[in-house]
Amino acid sequence: MTKFSKLWLTSLLILSFASGCSSTNTAPVDKGKGEEAIKTDPATIKMAVSNNMFTEEDFAKYVSEPVKKKYPHITVERINTSEKGSSMTDLIAAGTVPDIVGYYPGNLSNINDLNLTFNIEDLIKKHRFDTSRIAPEVMETVKIASNQSYIVGFAAYHNPFGLFYNKDVFDRMGIPYPKDNMTWDDLKELSVKITRVDNGIQYRGLYPDFLYRGARQLALPYADFQTNKSLLNTDPWKDLFQLWSSMYEISGMTAGDYKMLNYGKNEQAFIKGELAMLAGYSNTLNALKKAPDVKWDVVTYPSNKKAPGVAHRVDSPVLAITSQSPNKDAAFQVLETILSDEVQTDMVRNGRMTVLNSQKVKDEFGKGIPEFNGKNLIALTKPKMAIISQIKYLNEGEVDKITNNAFQSVINKEKDINTALREADELLNKHIETQLKNIK
Template sequence: MQRIRKNAVSAVAVIMVLTIALIGCTSRPSETDTASSVLRIATTYGESENNWLRQQFAEIFEFMHPNVTIEFIPVTIDGDQGQSPIEQLRTTLREPNKADLVMVDYQSLWGLIDDNLLTNLDSLIKEDQIDTGQFAAPVNNAMTLIGNGSTYALSPTFSTTALFYNKTIFDEKGVPFPRDGMTWEDMIQLAGRLQPGEGKLSYGFTFNSFSSDAFYDMLSYASPLQTMIFNEKERKMTVDTDSWERVWTSFINLARNTKLPLPDAENNNNAEASSGAMNPYSNDYFLSGQTAMTIASYNYVNQLIDANRNAPRIQGMKQIEWDVVTLPVHADQPGIGGNITINNAVGIAANAQNKKEAWEFIKFLNSKEWATTKSRSNSNELFTYVKSNKPQNNLNYNLDAFFKLEPAPYQIKLGRLFDEKPDLYQVLEIGRNKLNEVLTGDKEVRQALREWQSEGNVKLQQILS
């Protein structure tokens, strides 16, 4: 997991002063409460992350609760190649008095909930009148989806994707800017009007800024449609269908109209980049000016800021005037699209010994006070407490674009399945080869889907037996 670690911006005393200024509305322990307790938080991160975890999540809470000590328990030792982290976490949570809380990526919650290893938080949220309407809708939706309608964890931070665009390219071509709520058809028309493929502008749009794989781009495009690849219970592929034929046909139309990098095209692009003047941003489609629009996560904002800061010192590099809008959506699935990443979901262990203190910890991490404090230094993720988010560097960009769409439910469920059964990627690889054969003109769409179905069925029987 990639993290940006920041050094403390002040001494502990300054952190304490800042905390005091922000915790006026947050509950504090009674002065007569002298009982000491230790909150043990099990994580799937390695020991090397402990200092970062303490700095980000523990120090302020311990200052506010002087009788509480927080211990992070990594269930994996750095370099350990034994059980998978999630299996080790399950083992830890089954042991009595071992952990009070867990802090994990959101996909890891599935198995913990299925095994009854986490506490349902709904009654606690209701009792303390926590207004989850103040939280980012994508996070609320992801958490209730994973909990089958209930909430078993909350997360103070998250990240989503949006569509970044180069305003200068649109102005030069006399084409209107993208807008929130565009359909894929709208975006394809815009990209075509930019005349991609002429001059430096190689593509009207790319699914990310640094590489391209047509098959996984197609899966990203298709995920809001919830078109199933296979039926796990029946162990059968479900791709030889009219719906999948429509998906592949419409994706190929998108690829051709936006000049999307295809298997051979990407190699040509890399060759062109290597033959020209190279700089640290040459291989980034968006920063190098090769694409007018690209999908990226929130942390790409920082990369854009850094690139513009460094541009005057790099030969051939120009600063980019940019903005961001919501991802395009399918006309029959409005409001759904994009990816969500939650790295620090926090839940209470079912057999926690300090449930009261554990709940206080979760409440504080998801409070306005915590988010406001951390917003001064954390610019790599979004805060679940929506009002604490501000544009970086006082820039004027469309921050709301990261909050408007719901994550595709099927994509979240599929992520769970592939986490639990990594060999299923072999089924995807078959589909990848078939789509590439269609793109190179060697096969018709339905023929390729029929072959994917047949060969995939054989592989499914091997993997799921």
């Protein structure tokens, strides 16, 4: 067995057994005699989050209002990092350090680069917060993504993934609808049957999205951090390239405007009734809410045979308390409130997946959206979440560009898979060298 195979096998074992064990669980503890009292002085907590994590309306609904109700002495203010001049780099340069910052897992290590990292485990004990309420794969992802051995924050919610299908397209073709627990291979066969020109219209079967979706589902490692070398030019990545490209090689799948991979365009094609299946995520519910005439439903996200029952990796805004916060008790109480059953249930009812283990909370998914009555939305909550693979010092956005460009060149028949992977491997090694120089 090669060194890479061992690394990859370890990742898959973590996926399989994360629900049974986790080193991050912290059971409630008794308060000691000498323990510091929890402050109740009036406090204003500044939380820096992007607009796609919490809109102003959602922030009020899921953060500031429930916190004020539970802890009247705490006021929570939102800093929208999506606004020009309000990025974390801009804020710190201006001398404004928020009490809480939000990052998605792929960028969570930024807190280390910005000297914001804080170990919240003492606060967990002090506030008697039971981390076993949170899904272990979520807790493990936070640790791996932060590059720390301790807990730096909590995930607020999860963006779940599913397979959306347009009933009109299936009815037109006389083909049965997809079902829960189908694999990419199953759906590729279905896509072949659907993809055709009918009455002058090009109908397409399945849009699986970018290659990195498949990589994150398998928790494929980008690099070996012992040798600081790329792992892109290896069999597991080659296998994924072959699977993913086979779904686009179906005649007609990349016709016309769909030569370049683009989720938004394919979402619109799905709504228009020219794409039968869209492997997507919960944000698509917002688009479908605005298209009441579309006859659609959803089943579980397609699984890879190498990771059965696993959908996409944890896709959650992680809220971390900064080391500079002067109000850490109040900041923790904000996190505690967001993770309460009440707030999590409210989020779930409105289309955001809980990070809690509670099946009772999960069962409420989408029930607050009357437009979706009768839809199989519970399918988005069924699969396991994959755990993030180690990123360390890599810029995940840059790595995704490398793999996506390589894959696009294969789809465009500009390069074969071996050439694309070899060149991508070289580019990633250059990125690794650059990142290591920056660290030094």
